[in-house]
Amino acid sequence: MTRLPIAEDCQGCGVCCMQMGFPTFMLPAEPLSEAEIEADPALQKRAEDPDIRKHLLDGHPGESYWHNLPDHLRQELETYWQLHAGQTDQLQGPCIWLDLETRQCQHHEYRPLVCRDFDVGSRQCQEWRAFYRDRILP
Numbered sequence: 001m002t003r004l005p006i007a008e009d010c011q012g013c014g015v016c017c018m019q020m021g022f023p024t025f026m027l028p029a030e031p032l033s034e035a036e037i038e039a040d041p042a043l044q045k046r047a048e049d050p051d052i053r054k055h056l057l058d059g060h061p062g063e064s065y066w067h068n069l070p071d072h073l074r075q076e077l078e079t080y081w082q083l084h085a086g087q088t089d090q091l092q093g094p095c096i097w098l099d100l101e102t103r104q105c106q107h108h109e110y111r112p113l114v115c116r117d118f119d120v121g122s123r124q125c126q127e128w129r130a131f132y133r134d135r136i137l138p
Contacts, residue, residue, distance in 0.1 A: 010103075010104070010120055011103075011104075012102075012103050013103055013129065014094075014098055014100075014103030014104060014105075015128045015129050015131070015132040015135065016115075016118050016125060016128055017094060017095040017097070017098040017105065017115075018093070018094050018095075018098070018128070018132055018135070019092060019093070019094075019128075020094070020095040020098075021092060021093055021094075021095060021096070022077065022080055022081075022095055022096050022097075023077065023095060023096075023097055023107075023111060023112050023115065024112055024114050025062070025063055025065060025066040025069075025077075025112040025113075026060060026062055026063040026066065026112070026113065027060075027062050027066060028059075028060060028061055028062030028066070029055075029056075029059050029060045029062070030059050031056075031057055031058055031059030032056045032057060032059070033057075034057070037053070037056055037057075043056065063112065063113050065110065065111070065112050065113055065116075066112070068110070069110050070110070073107060073110055080096060097111075
């Protein structure tokens, strides 16, 4: 079995984007009241976690990368989300921004925080590379 080299950069790899489905931005969220949370059984369940309850009550301005996204890319994502609402299988598979031929993000400069925080060569990176080894090695 051929051993995978430790990744020093992302060139020709892209495996971290093979299971994302689409770029996951932290979107803006208006604060909710306790009454709004209690009126919705799904929110009640989520709000059992104190951190999630705090997040729901505080709201979130959204990450800066979402606010800086060009209108055409934001519209592309919003259309994609509407078309695939409730289809959890769309969370699996390659990110819609991943160019499968070059293994690079088509909109790298606009990628969300979760992508920016992923460390090349980290343990998680190596685990994904091992999982997708057949797509990396010739």
